[in-house]
Amino acid sequence: MRYSERELLSLSRQPAEKAAEILMRVPKKGSVLKKRLVKLVVNFLFYFRTDEAEPIGALLLEHCRITKEEENVFSISFIEEPDRKYSFECDTEEQCQEWIEALRRASYEFMRRSLIFYRNEIQKMTGKASDRHNHFRKHNSSDSKSSHWTRFSPPPVNVPTCTTVIQRGIQPT
Numbered sequence: 001m002r003y004s005e006r007e008l009l010s011l012s013r014q015p016a017e018k019a020a021e022i023l024m025r026v027p028k029k030g031s032v033l034k035k036r037l038v039k040l041v042v043n044f045l046f047y048f049r050t051d052e053a054e055p056i057g058a059l060l061l062e063h064c065r066i067t068k069e070e071e072n073v074f075s076i077s078f079i080e081e082p083d084r085k086y087s088f089e090c091d092t093e094e095q096c097q098e099w100i101e102a103l104r105r106a107s108y109e110f111m112r113r114s115l116i117f118y119r120n121e122i123q124k125m126t127g128k129a130s131d132r133h134n135h136f137r138k139h140n141s142s143d144s145k146s147s148h149w150t151r152f153s154p155p156p157v158n159v160p161t162c163t164t165v166i167q168r169g170i171q172p173t
Contacts, residue, residue, distance in 0.1 A: 012039065012046045012055045018102045021050055023089035026057070033089055043106045045076070059086065061106045072096050076103070 046055040090096040
């Protein structure tokens with residue numbers, strides 16, 4: 001999926017689920033840890049120079065692996081490109097763990113699995129299967145020899161939705 005620089009810039013200005021100045025290393029040869037403002041917005045992790053308002057890069061947190069490397073260090077690598085690894089060093093182990101949990105919850109896949117889990121739990125508690133795909137109900141008539149089908153609308157479900165389904169991480173140039 002492609003994004004324009006303008007779309008990414010606009011998204012980077014949205015309120016963050018989590019933000020902090022932490023040390024970061026990009027997957028370039030000879031790269032060193034540099035202090036960056038890191039900002040999680042939906043399923044994008046934007047990173048900024050600490051004195052600039054525009055991001056210098058963005059990671060799409062889909063099809064990626066978030067790994068705790070050391071006490072205060074975690075990394076993000078992409079399943080399709082495991083050698084492309086971004087490292088982050090936090091001030092404390094607690095901060096590191098908070099980032100790992102927030103990043104894992106940010107992906108569309110995590111939200112999808114959570115929705116399926118809670119739908120199954122509701123089904124267990126109520127004993128009712130979801131009518132999500134069944135939009136017609138069969139009704140028997142009073143003479144019991146015939147029946148007819150009636151179209152109905154399933155009740156609305158108040159579940160947050162995610163319309164962004166993304167394939168892999170990106171980094172604007």
